[in-house]
Amino acid sequence: MPHIDAAYNLARWMTRDGADAEDVVQEAYLRAFKFFDGFHGGDSRSWLLKIVRNTCYSWLQKNRGLLAMAEFDEELHGAESRDAEAELIGKIDSRVLKPLLDELPLEFREVVILRELEGLSYKEIAGVADLPLGTVMSRLARARERLQSGLAAHLKGGSS
Amino acid sequence: MNCQSSKDLLNAYSDGELDLMNHLEIEKHLKACPACELAFENQVALRSALADESLYLRAPDGLRDRISGAIQPAEPPTTKGISIWRFAPVFATIVVMIVLIFVFLQTGSSNDDLLAGEIVSDHVRSMMANHLTDVPSSDQHTVKPWFEGKLDYSPPVVDLAAKGFPLVGGRLDYAASRPIAALVYQRHQHYINLFVFPSTGDVDGANRMAVRQGYNLIHWSRSGMTFWAVSDLNLNELQEFAQALQN
Numbered sequence: 001m002p003h004i005d006a007a008y009n010l011a012r013w014m015t016r017d018g019a020d021a022e023d024v025v026q027e028a029y030l031r032a033f034k035f036f037d038g039f040h041g042g043d044s045r046s047w048l049l050k051i052v053r054n055t056c057y058s059w060l061q062k063n064r065g066l067l068a069m070a071e072f073d074e075e076l077h078g079a080e081s082r083d084a085e086a087e088l089i090g091k092i093d094s095r096v097l098k099p100l101l102d103e104l105p106l107e108f109r110e111v112v113i114l115r116e117l118e119g120l121s122y123k124e125i126a127g128v129a130d131l132p133l134g135t136v137m138s139r140l141a142r143a144r145e146r147l148q149s150g151l152a153a154h155l156k157g158g159s160s
Numbered sequence: 161m162n163c164q165s166s167k168d169l170l171n172a173y174s175d176g177e178l179d180l181m182n183h184l185e186i187e188k189h190l191k192a193c194p195a196c197e198l199a200f201e202n203q204v205a206l207r208s209a210l211a212d213e214s215l216y217l218r219a220p221d222g223l224r225d226r227i228s229g230a231i232q233p234a235e236p237p238t239t240k241g242i243s244i245w246r247f248a249p250v251f252a253t254i255v256v257m258i259v260l261i262f263v264f265l266q267t268g269s270s271n272d273d274l275l276a277g278e279i280v281s282d283h284v285r286s287m288m289a290n291h292l293t294d295v296p297s298s299d300q301h302t303v304k305p306w307f308e309g310k311l312d313y314s315p316p317v318v319d320l321a322a323k324g325f326p327l328v329g330g331r332l333d334y335a336a337s338r339p340i341a342a343l344v345y346q347r348h349q350h351y352i353n354l355f356v357f358p359s360t361g362d363v364d365g366a367n368r369m370a371v372r373q374g375y376n377l378i379h380w381s382r383s384g385m386t387f388w389a390v391s392d393l394n395l396n397e398l399q400e401f402a403q404a405l406q407n
Contacts, residue, residue: 001224002260008219022223029227033256044263087198089205094212101215115175116210122177123281123373133288141171148202 001029003045006118007052013113014056016102020063028055046120050128053110060106086152100150108143115140161189166196169289174203179285180334181294228253272368272379275388278335280372282342283353283390286331292351293329293344303330307341315341315356316385323404325352345401352391352401359386367402369395378402 007028012021028051035051101109114120114128125136166189172178173186190197231252286292295306304317310332319327328344333355340357365381376395379388380402387405391398 001227002263004219004224004227005216008223009217012217018220021217022220022226025219025223026227026230030230033231044260088202092205092209094209094214097209097212097215112210116207117216121281122172122175123284127373133284137172137177137288140175144171144203144206148206151206 003048004029006045007048009117010049010052010110010113011056013101013109013117014053014106015060020059024055024059025052027059028052031055043124045118046124046128049114049118049120050130053128086155088148088151088155091155092151096151096154097147100147100154103150104143104146108139108146111136111139112143112147161185163189163193163196166190166193167199170196170200170203172289174200174207177285179282179289179291180332180339182289182291228256231256272370275336276370276372276377276379279353279355279377279388279390280375282333282335282355283375284373286333286342286344286353287351292331294331296329298327298329300327303327303343306330307332311339311341313358313385315343317343318405320345320401320404323400325401325404347391347393347397347401350391350393352389352393352398354405355388355390356385359384367399369399371395380406382406 004025007025008021011024011028012018015021015024028048032048032051101112104112110129111125111131114125115122120128122133122136122140125131126133129136131139166186169178169182169186173183178186190200228249295303297303297306298319298321300317300319304314307315307330317327317330321327325345325347328346328351331342331344333340333342335355336357338357340355343354343356345352345354359381361381363381364383365379365386367378367380370377370379375390375392376398377388377390378398379386381387387402389398389402389405391401393401
């Protein structure tokens with residue numbers, strides 16, 4: 001089963017649940033075999049991840065009535081970037097990152113997973129997530145900003 | 161470069177997604193600006209923490225079997241004794257493997273494929289980072305000398321305004337593991353990037369076409385130079401452009 005770790009990792013982060021992720025991955029592989037004709041060469045991992053991602057969205061919609069597409073409130077969260085100035089080098093605990101990643105809005109989370117955990121290029125992410133390149137770039141920037149300020153807040157809380 | 165534009169491009173910079181000129185500009189800015197340098201270091205720290213093995217959630221062992229079970233035909237054995245259907249899971253797995261091996265062989269890339277990928281990335285980046293030209297000029301006698309000292313060859317530069325493809329300018333870019341010349345032409349609202357660099361072989365090659373991510377590419381070799389034209393322009397007009405250049 002090629003790319004199954006990549007498929008599961010994406011589904012697991014998107015659904016935030018192990019059993020749900022397994023269901024989604026199974027459905028995605030069945031779709032992949034069914035629609036194999038739709039594969040016109042190119043990178044098979046990106047092709048599969050795109051199917052996993054779409055399966056996740058339809059699954060979330062069906063089972064959790066999706067998440068109102070997390071219209072992200074700029075006003076509310078604009079202030080938090082102040083904290084991002086703190087120095088983080090050598091102070092990041094990966095265990096703290098997990099809940100922070102889980103808290104990211106879905107559309108931020110998926111680009112971070114594809115970029116940082118799967119190592120896809122902007123162009124590949126744009127293909128997998130059906131987004132313009134500029135949107136990939138800005139979502140990634142905002143997601144990282146949120147992670148950094150979350151980490152900074154954690155450091156502050158931990159030291160005081 | 162100031163702090164605001166550095167901040168805008170910092171993510172693309174640390175992801176290695178910037179064109180050469182912006183990349184160098186940021187590098188220079190970071191050396192001079194401690195605040196931006198800290199922001200960059202923080203990004204690097206965040207990225208290396210995200211690369212931690214514990215965050216990559218691997219598929220549980222049972223999942224593979226579960227999926228191959230779901231993919232195989234669910235026909236029950238109809239005869240007693242050794243039925244061929246008993247081996248159905250094995251056959252199904254073999255078929256799946258063969259199909260997948262085929263997929264992987266297909267996705268293996270030739271040099272031209274790799275280069276085409278790089279060329280399209282360069283083109284996309286030149287549009288994305290608002291960095292189409294280093295030397296904006298429609299005058300071939302301004303553009304050509306600009307490359308002098310920046311490259312170890314001199315790219316042929318012609319203005320094709322008379323044929324409906326005005327020259328917009330030139331840019332230094334990077335592909336095929338070397339700095340290369342990018343000439344920018346325009347057709348109505350569309351831009352064409354023409355990448356020019358010395359050929360590795362000395363044979364002249366006829367036009368070859370490719371489509372990548374919706375962009376059309378034509379490449380050919382002539383007089384020791386290799387040319388790659390890439391654009392979102394339709395293939396007919398791009399061919400017209402290639403012909404205009406070759407005449």
